[in-house]
Amino acid sequence: MMTIVLGVLxxxxxxxIMALGVYITYKILDxxxxxxxxxxxxxxxxxxRLMLAGFHPVFCMLAAVAAGMLxxxxxxxxxxxxxxxxxxxxxxxxxxxxxxxxxxAGRANVxxxxxxxxxxxxxxxxxxxxxxxxxxxxxxxxxxxxxxxxLLDVYLKTKSGYLLRAVGDNEVLVTSLxxxxxxVKILGLALANGFxxxxxxVYCQMNGFFEISTGTGTIVIGLxxxxxxxxxxxxxxxxxxxxxxxxxxxxxxxxxxxxxxLGMGASDLKLITxxxxxxxxxxxxxxxxxxxxxxxxTGKSGANGExxxxxxxxxxxxxxx
Amino acid sequence: MKVxxxxxxxxxxxxxxxxxxxxxxxxxxxxxxxNGAVNTTSQNNSNTDDQNKEADNSDxxxxxxxxxxxxxxSENDTDTEGSVDLVEGSFTIGIGQxxxxxxxDNCREGFLEGLRQEGFVEGKNLTVLYDNAQADGGMASQINxxxxxxxxxxxxxxxxxxxxxxxxxxxxxxxxxxxxAVTDPVLAELAGEDRVPVGEVTGTSDKLPVxxxxxxxxxxxxxxxxxxxxxCTSEVNSxxxxxxYKEAAEKYGFEIVTGxxxxxxxxxxxxxxLLPQVDCLNNLTDNTVVSALKVILDKADAAGKPVFGSEIxxxxxxxxxxxxxxxxxxxxxxxxMAAAVLKGEKKAxxxxxxxxxxAAFYGxxxxxDKLNITLPEELTKTAAEMFSEIAE
Numbered sequence: 001m002m003t004i005v006l007g008v009l010x011x012x013x014x015x016x017i018m019a020l021g022v023y024i025t026y027k028i029l030d031x032x033x034x035x036x037x038x039x040x041x042x043x044x045x046x047x048x049r050l051m052l053a054g055f056h057p058v059f060c061m062l063a064a065v066a067a068g069m070l071x072x073x074x075x076x077x078x079x080x081x082x083x084x085x086x087x088x089x090x091x092x093x094x095x096x097x098x099x100x101x102x103x104x105a106g107r108a109n110v111x112x113x114x115x116x117x118x119x120x121x122x123x124x125x126x127x128x129x130x131x132x133x134x135x136x137x138x139x140x141x142x143x144x145x146x147x148x149x150x151l152l153d154v155y156l157k158t159k160s161g162y163l164l165r166a167v168g169d170n171e172v173l174v175t176s177l178x179x180x181x182x183x184v185k186i187l188g189l190a191l192a193n194g195f196x197x198x199x200x201x202v203y204c205q206m207n208g209f210f211e212i213s214t215g216t217g218t219i220v221i222g223l224x225x226x227x228x229x230x231x232x233x234x235x236x237x238x239x240x241x242x243x244x245x246x247x248x249x250x251x252x253x254x255x256x257x258x259x260x261x262l263g264m265g266a267s268d269l270k271l272i273t274x275x276x277x278x279x280x281x282x283x284x285x286x287x288x289x290x291x292x293x294x295x296x297x298t299g300k301s302g303a304n305g306e307x308x309x310x311x312x313x314x315x316x317x318x319x320x321x
Numbered sequence: 322m323k324v325x326x327x328x329x330x331x332x333x334x335x336x337x338x339x340x341x342x343x344x345x346x347x348x349x350x351x352x353x354x355x356n357g358a359v360n361t362t363s364q365n366n367s368n369t370d371d372q373n374k375e376a377d378n379s380d381x382x383x384x385x386x387x388x389x390x391x392x393x394x395s396e397n398d399t400d401t402e403g404s405v406d407l408v409e410g411s412f413t414i415g416i417g418q419x420x421x422x423x424x425x426d427n428c429r430e431g432f433l434e435g436l437r438q439e440g441f442v443e444g445k446n447l448t449v450l451y452d453n454a455q456a457d458g459g460m461a462s463q464i465n466x467x468x469x470x471x472x473x474x475x476x477x478x479x480x481x482x483x484x485x486x487x488x489x490x491x492x493x494x495x496x497x498x499x500x501x502a503v504t505d506p507v508l509a510e511l512a513g514e515d516r517v518p519v520g521e522v523t524g525t526s527d528k529l530p531v532x533x534x535x536x537x538x539x540x541x542x543x544x545x546x547x548x549x550x551x552x553c554t555s556e557v558n559s560x561x562x563x564x565x566y567k568e569a570a571e572k573y574g575f576e577i578v579t580g581x582x583x584x585x586x587x588x589x590x591x592x593x594x595l596l597p598q599v600d601c602l603n604n605l606t607d608n609t610v611v612s613a614l615k616v617i618l619d620k621a622d623a624a625g626k627p628v629f630g631s632e633i634x635x636x637x638x639x640x641x642x643x644x645x646x647x648x649x650x651x652x653x654x655x656x657x658m659a660a661a662v663l664k665g666e667k668k669a670x671x672x673x674x675x676x677x678x679x680a681a682f683y684g685x686x687x688x689x690d691k692l693n694i695t696l697p698e699e700l701t702k703t704a705a706e707m708f709s710e711i712a713e
Contacts, residue, residue, distance in 0.1 A: 003466075003469050003470045003472075003494065004466065004467070004469075004470030007463075007466030007467075007469065007470060007490075008466070011462065011463060011466065098583065099554075099583075102554055102555065107557045107560060108554070108555040108556055108557040108560075109481060109482060109485070109509065109557040111485055111508075111509055111510035111511075112510075113485075113488070113489070113510040113511075113519060114510060114519070133493075134493060206489075207462055207485070207486060207489045208485065208488075208489040208510075209482075209485045209486075209489070209509075209510075211458040211482045211485070212458075212555045213456055213457060213458040213482065213555070214458035214459050216457065216458075217457065217459070221459070253463070256463055257463060257466065257467060257470075260452065260463060260464060260467045261467055261470070261471075265452060265453055265455075266452065266453055266454050266455040266457055266460045266464075267453070267455055269460070
């Protein structure tokens with residue numbers, strides 16, 4: 001039982017980093033960014049390439065983030081400067097990255113079993129007692145994910161972070177503040193894809209190889225994580241949206257793992273994912289339409305109003321675009 | 322107040338559903354565990370605890386070996402049809418297959434047959450968990466995570482990405498991995514240059530007998546100059562096979578012309594482009610290209626040019642001929658390796674990976690007639706199998 005929990009935790013945490021990126025684009029910017037399908041393996045490709053060239057794993061990760069941000073900027077530029085629709089610009093970049101990733105990695109499948117990674121290196125071997133070794137991967141991931149989450153939280157509290165949220169909620173407002181909403185969008189996309197690439201970099205280090213097919217469907221996983229997380233915790237105001245995304249990511253992987261354990265094949269899993277999506281979305285939209293209608297129209301008790309305001313204040317962490 | 326109540330209710334509902342799902346899962350795993358316990362009368366190995374499991378593993382590798390050795394040597398040549406002496410104990414293995422594909426399915430079938438011949442019969446003393454990743458790399462690692470959680474005795478991984486993923490997960494738990502249909506285990510870093518495994522991971526390679534294939538093509542088409550090969554850029558096995566073809570081609574007076582695709586949808590166009598430049602086509606074991614074999618055959622037929630296959634299934638489906646592998650045989654060979662590991666005779670790390678040496682000739686006379694080509698008698702004489710019709 002412990003192994004499956006650890007497995008789920010590891011898989012969930014790796015994808016949580018990417019999901020935080022998807023949270024920026026999908027929830028904050030209201031931009032359906034498909035380029036993560038390309039930037040996730042891009043991170044992995046850059047990592048294996050540099051690692052085989054002898055660079056330190058941490059440097060490889062930073063380089064992966066830089067590459068991902070660059071790709072995100074390209075998506076943004078295509079959308080903002082050439083006025084290509086959001087969905088399309090993502091698709092264009094994703095498609096281009098498929099070829100680029102193959103070029104960068106050199107082959108469709110590159111193993112790094114013999115390389116030092118952030119999970120397996122001489123330092124850990126020296127300082128980590130053998131009893132802790134099975135938990136090492138999960139612990140490193142936990143630290144990494146929390147670090148990334150806190151950085152994102154802090155960033156969202158800065159002036160630039162507020163602008164990012166404003167673009168998603170009300171573009172006109174941003175323009176009236178004499179700020180360039182296009183530049184903000186590009187920045188948001190760069191950040192999101194930086195996260196996706198970091199996730200890919202960590203993923204390939206954890207698994208010990210780069211494989212081009214791991215990128216397919218990343219966006220679906222990311223969206224699932226975000227939607228599950230946000231909707232599970234939307235009533236619990238003390239859970240920050242970013243935390244909700246991280247937990248949602250683990251919950252999603254737990255569901256997948258459960259489905260496999262119950263004997264469902266990969267061929268059925270996509271359908272199950274879709275049904276899961278639908279249930280969560282329907283349940284949450286029922287909540288949305290039922291509530292304001294009643295309280296808003298009758299507006300009877302002050303207590304109700306207060307509760308609603310309380311709810312809204314809490315939601316600020318998770319602005320609904 | 323009402324509002325909050327509703328929200329809470331909904332929350333509660335979600336939580337309850339989650340809990341139910343959890344319970345269901347627990348029951349599910351329990352069931353399998355119980356099943357295991359029922360079967361394990363002679364060998365109490367249904368421990369759930371990891372550490373116990375590890376201890377158990379080493380236990381297993383010792384005890385059956387002691388008890389079985391005499392038995393094994395005596396049942397060396399059990400015929401395939403007859404009854405086999407069951408190996409004592411109860412074993413659970415996980416078979417992870419990367420994609421749905423005729424050759425890979427044959428590998429799996431052969432693998433189970435190989436195990437059967439060595440006394441591991443599914444449903445009797447062997448529980449088989451089978452999953453297919455449908456060519457999704459992310460899925461592969463979750464499948465293997467699940468096998469580890471179910472504390473299988475051994476993982477059989479079919480195709481390269483599956484093998485790497487299985488090894489990556491299993492090495493932490495010391496569960497042996499036996500792979501098959503990995504073209505180049507050295508390139509995949511599953512074994513060193515000397516064929517010695519890097520850990521508890523070994524198996525069989527489905528490396529193509531390139532030289533023999535070229536020699537055969539030369540015999541069938543004495544005047545041909547250019548061979549066209551289609552491959553998918555995302556399949557690492559194909560690239561290494563092409564490199565080998567290019568290297569060996571000169572020796573037989575051929576020139577290799579390649580056409581690359583990235584999806585099945587690209588195959589028709591790439592075939593149209595490649596056909597006029599070449600005298601014949603040669604298939605690899607490229608999953609993407611083989612998936613679109615029908616299209617390639619139709620176009621080649623129209624141009625009157627033969628298509629050579631790389632394994633028996635392709636010849637059955639309308640390729641002219643091949644000197645290739647029988648994936649069932651490959652599976653059987655792999656199954657026997659797995660049996661040795663399960664019995665505890667050898668550790669996976671002590672077995673070098675194996676390559677099928679004797680590739681055989683397969684031909685299709687119906688295709689030959691259609692193309693007005695006569696297959697040389699020296700080839701058909703030694704053929705392992707000749708097909709006289711094209712399978713639909």
